[in-house]
Amino acid sequence: MSVVLLIPLILYPALLCRRFPDGWLDGMTRAHTPPAVELIAVTKTYGAGEQAVIALHELDVSFPAGTFTAVMGPSGSGKSTLLHCAAGLDRATSGDVIIDGIPIGGLSERALTKLRRSRVGFVFQAFNLIGALTAAQNVALPLRLAGRSPAPGEVTAMLGEVGLADRAGHRPSELSGGQQQRVAIARALVTRPAVLFADEPTGALDARSGREVLRLLRAAVDHHDQTIVMVTHDPLAAAHADRVLFLADGRVVDSLAGPAGVQEIAVRTARLEEARAGVAS
């Protein structure tokens, strides 16, 4: 019981905390909530000269705060690159990426790391946790890296939120794949980031564990206004999102708004694959 009661208590200061350093807001005239992440004319190319591969093509995408976006597309469509650039893991060749109102182009590696630490959360397909640390220590890691000790109960509460309060002292090797992924989600959310990026979070899980992970992500959006960007190729996973973007050859070629049916997503995906096959042949 107490755990549940604690959540809003933790959340509240965390939400306040998010606004606190943001002096830039004063200069803003926009009345509506700014997007959590915005990509403006982002191009990403790998290599140079004739061998250059254009992964992202003058992409303009905005991820509004408190929304759950799924990014889909055939392999090589640039969806992973989109995630890397949007999350500040990789730098765009040209164009601007704005995370929580801060353009990251001019930031040093160190400043970018700090920005990631406080505003961005990650959930990967696999290898999400540090094997040497317990579940609780993994969740506390971002806080510790930021140089602050977790408030009493903060970590336990976070683990409780993902249903693993009783597993705090376990190491990753003692947890199932689904449990590991839920610890990863707890860790990603513990800093109350402006945006959570998930890269095929269900890719390595069985159907039931996958559903549980997606339910948790959905709950974070619904109950805590968490912004989530998820790259996936699974229509079932994408169906949990508020919006589905379809990428092909580094461009957004299609989108579906509102909770979309799995069927509809699958059809669009198939269409895209066909189109691609047509181009190729």
Place this chain on the structure above:
Amino acid sequence: MRFAWQMVRHRFASFAGTFVAITLGVAVVAGAATLYLSSRPEAPERYSASPVLVRSPSVGENDYGEPEYESWTATEATGLATRLAKLPGVTAAAADPMFYVQRLIDGRATGDPEAARLDGHAWSSAALGGYRLAAGTAPDRAGEVAMAGSPPGTRIDVLTAEGPATWTVTGTTDGPGFYVPDAVALRMSPGVRVIGLTIDGDAATVATAARGVAGSSGEVVTGGERDSLEPASVTRVRWLGAQLLIALVGLGAFAAVFVVASTCALSAAQRRREIGLLRAVGATPGQVRRMMYAETLVIAVLAALAGLPIGALTAPLLAGPFVDAGLEPAGFTGTVQPLALAGAFLLGVVVALAGVAVVARRASRAPALDALRDAAVEWRAMTLLRWIAGVAAAVGGVVLLARLSAMSITVRSTAGLGGAMLLLTAAALLAPVVIVPLVRLATWPWRRAATGMLVREGTLVAVRRVASTAAPVLLTVGFTVLLTGTIATIDNIQGVDDAAKLPAATVVAPDGVPGLSDTAVTAQTGTSRLPTRVLITHGGGTAGYDAAGVPATEFAELTAPTASPSRSATPGATPSKPAGSGATPGKSATPGGSPGETARSGGTPGRTPGSDGQSGVVLDPATAKELGAARGTVLELRWADGTDERVPVRAVVAAEPGVLLPRELVRRHDPAALTDVVLLDGPPVAVAGARVMPVRDYVQIDIDEEGRLVDLFLAVLIGLTVGYTGLAVANTLLMATAARRDEFRALRLAGATTGQVLRVTSAEAVLAVAVGTALAALVAVISLEGVRSAVEAELDRAVPLVVPWGAAVAVTVVCGLVAVAATAGPVLRHRGLTAGGGS
């Protein structure tokens, strides 16, 4: 960061290599440093009851950096002793003349020969050690002696510089040594160099007063300064031991850095996803770096703590073997040396942090994206820093080796080794550059076979792994070839040298004694030299020279004006050793003259003064040049017994090296001098303490003794290097192969048998060893060439390069076997086709 400890605990396997390397390094350094520090000069036991001692003044240093002392004459010594005895607080002052005496039992000399040179003492000096009579009376007349272990009245056979004698024991002492009446001792010893005081006052006060009395004619030592009275022969033994111990410390530390650096590099490369994840969740490069430092610190502290007791406990056990090997004086023990332990601990930690420093810097800048990548492509192997460091080390090494011949002998071997170390480091740093072409070349013939293709491609994408394996091999093979090659090259010229000079003759040589007595020499028909040490003052400076007493007839021939040209054409039969190989310093020379000469008397080198009043000195051209002397120059010479004499140079002749003097004069001024060897003209006569042997065998004794030491040094140093690098090779490959489990599973799923997988891994291991060997060969040849040309420049003649193929092949094979075994282990252990546990 407090996670460091958990990281270490969790991934101990990947830190095991660092752990073992540091443990071993700290153990070696702690042990060697303990022995080194335990081996301090110590005042002889027989001065233990004399807190204040006065020694004769030093006039500078000899060629080995040891101080050169002049002697007081007997008169000077007794005079000074009398004056010192009158000082308040002084109970007695005893001059301490020392001479050669050795006990004969059944005609054979007993005891340690070198120690026997200083075994004879004056009775009054027994008080300096607090030795007292347990029975009987003090010796009073010539032929009487007080000693330990024999009851009064016993008659004992002894050998002195004069010859065999029979003495009567008048008293039994409770301390070692032969004590004869003071006047006899003064007559038998070449002057006095120490006067000991027994006191009942304050040592410092007495010392001050003694300084006032002694003035510039003596140096007063007290407390720890008394340790400088250690006999030179003991100091030399300790010096030999110190050489080995210093080499052990240097090599131990170097090998530890090498192994730690390569292990850290590999483990960091393997952890790159974990580091990437840390970066992704918000660890700054600084935090990653600090974490890696903290992990290494934890490991290093644990490893050092494990290594310290090993080293500290092994050191005392090694004291015995060190004494047996002639590297420490008898009675040496290893004692606990806090400084050695602290130093070794600190060194271990610093070495570990140095090993991880470069790796941490690089790993901390790993992009966070690494956490998301699956591809097995490695980090770029060569960085700008690596290029710079590699090229700098190579240039430094070559420059050092090229300048070798311009350096002084004392630093040359260190500089040579340092140059080689720099080159080895350079080769290790630049290895990734040459690995790709080398591997392409080596695998070209098998590129179509499945195994060949896998090995080729597997190696080419994992340059870093190959480099990590090749580095320790490089170190081992390089060191082995360099050390054995240097020795073999020098041995080779030495053999040529000696063979050319030795006449086919027979000699009478010492047998269980430090040298031949006059009786032993007189009994033979042949040539001999009576060695002594003289101080020659010239141009404001005084220096010590080895001098030899030459029988009267020979001396006359040498100084005869007509003799010079013909003499200079027949070089003396002095087996000299080439410089640079000198493991046994300070033993000079042997018989002179050539056997063809006629009618030299066995000599009457007794105490009768030269009947024809021979005097003067004969110099060889080198010494003459050094002294700026020519025929007719008058030299100021101080004999071993402290008397001064002005002697004219009679001739400058290239017959024998050094300073030649009339034998009678040498004997008169150095009553304890012993002849090294007699070159026989006639049949040998059996005498106590002498044996007959061919010249070749006699020379071989010295060569063997030196060879024994060199072999010992080589065995220890190469053993250490091979042990260390074997460990590094095994560790690197165990780590690397274990991490490739998935890759091997995929291979098996694709239809490869375990045998085929083993063939691939073994071939990869052998390839890595081959790369290391090739680089080592390159470095060794360059270094050896540097050493060779330095020796060549010094000897001013062609010196052929000797490459120790046997040693090189043996060490390479050992490395290869270790490498194959280390790769086969993990492959055989995980033979299943299913994924092995969560990764």
